[in-house]
Amino acid sequence: MSGLQIDKLSMRFDLPNGSSVQALENVSIDLKAGELLSVLGPSGCGKTTLLNIVAGFLAPTSGEINLNGNLVQGPGAERGMVFQQGALFEWMSVRENVGFGPRMKGMAEKPKREIVDHLLDVVGLQEFKEKAVYELSGGMQQRVALARCLANEPDVILMDEPLGALDALTREKMQGLVLKLWKETGKTIILITHSVEEALLLGERLIVMAPRPGRIHKEYNLPFAEMGVGQDLREVKKHPQFSEVREEILGMIWDMEEEIMGGTNK
């Protein structure tokens, strides 16, 4: 059985003051190998918790996750993660950062160098490979993070708002890069984002989550990711269906946010 099965996942945090927060309730997602799923939702809907459970950093209160038929217990190299920012190792050069995974596996120097060189070509950082990562711009650092994740040949790539801290122009370029990498490598990707546009552009499937308790609110199957491969993303945004879905989702999230605000005011 291939793909990623998230089965009836629930997560409850018990707070020190005796109360508890239901971060996730009965979340089930069935992801086929090679699918790109984007997850949207207002803050506090449990997106990051979901990703942390899939990555194995958190154990769910109930439910389970299977990857290619194996139960997920704890972090592992088959599930790579790209963080928002600041997860690169600043004591290593760009090349060493990208080669970190293979090095942990004990790979020999030569094949490791080939993998690193190839990935630095893919993300366009060949000439920066000896630089320290803190000398790079934010966009370049995220390219390094992508390459570092890919170097490990994971089955699933988990992205936790990887483009969230970038400026608008860099972000658009990086969205194109993510799409290109997805198509070229055929990896299964879960992408968490705050941006509705980004979720629409990149997600083959899209899940909108609702808060309190965190649950799946609505699911979409979208054509834009396929359209966007090898095409200008701004053209995709002009598509009439694009703005229609965008408005629908924005309205949905607005309503949820308003509900949260109303709830706290009362």
Add this chain to the structure above:
Amino acid sequence: MSLLAELWSELYDVLGTLVGAAPYVAGYIALILLCGFIYSSIRKFLTPKADYGSLKTVTFGDESSVSSNTVASVVSVVLIFVLWAAFTGSKLLPSFMHMPGAFEGESSFTYTVEANGQTDDATVAVTVFPTGSEVDAPAIEPGDGFALNDAIALPIFRTELLRVDKNDTLGRDEGAQIVEVDGKPILPGGEVSVDFGKVAMTPKGTLNIKPSTGWQMEPIWLPAPESVWSRLKEIRYDGYRNSTLAEHLGFSLFRVVIGFILGAMIGIPLGYAMGLSNWFRGWFDPIVEFMRPVPPLALIPLVIIWAGIGEVGKIILLFLAALWIMAIAARSGVSGVRISKVHAAYSLGASKWQVMRHVIIPNSLPEIFTGARVAMGVCWGTVVAAELVAAEKGAGMMIMVASKFQSTDIVLMGIILIGIIGFAIDMLMRWAERLLVPWKGKG
């Protein structure tokens, strides 16, 4: 209440000293401003700087436009030496730049005695000789009348009581009284200015010869720069208290280095354990948090009681001084690691040991280096203080013994050397930090 009154009177003394020093501080500030004014007016005639900063219109309040002015630094250091030399009459300065010195040489004054309605004058020859030489009062003619001439010799910076009437035919015991000095009337408890300084009269009628001390400092308070320098050369070759200068400084440094290395060897693993395990954190938190605020100097008496004044005691003291600082630095280095870095390493397939080796240790190095810099500074201060208390060799011992023999030049030389070495240690640590942890502050 008596404690409060005592503290208040102490505070009053301190404030009095501050008020007394205020004019000098004001004078120094005026000198700084004057030099700054001269510098900026000279600079107007030179080519103006054409960098980005020179185009800024707002500079007051812009932190980035304030940088250390090299000229000011040089002038300030040179000025310290010039003032030092001027107030000590140093040969390094031309004599017109010296402050007025103490009177030295021969002079005289006359005094007038009144007895039974008669008056008579006599002369006192005064010889003021430099410290170190021994000069006898010159032989003089006794002169005529009932008041006879006197002579006195005394070293500079000193005063001496002189019973001028002792040799007179009509003295104090016969009802004679000194009424004038150099033709100026004087009363018991009064004072009269003369050529070479002042002559005062005690309430009993004895004259107090007070040659002018000038503005210069006595060498016992502040020796001239060149005498400090010649003392340095002398001790460098001949040593002091059975050890050469290199031995004194070498022993101090040796203690610091060994104590620091031992402290780091125990402290860093301790800090890691505290940063990585609840049990160790709980176990050592009370100990570390209690020992950290105890100044190492306060441990000196205990260490001397337990381990004596030899090397072992000093190294234990420095070990303790470095231990807590290094443990806390390592602990905060470990706790400061971003969880996303640790997560990233695990999801790239690293084992616990690999996370430790490749993430936690390198991430904590900048903090450890900061701690090491602090620890080296504290150790250097502590070793000098410990040697002041008791030691057979060492920089602190050298200046303490020298102060007991009033060899102020050795004391000054020692202080300057201790300062230079402390500064060099800090520079060395900073250099090592730049070289070994270039990613510091870049996370």
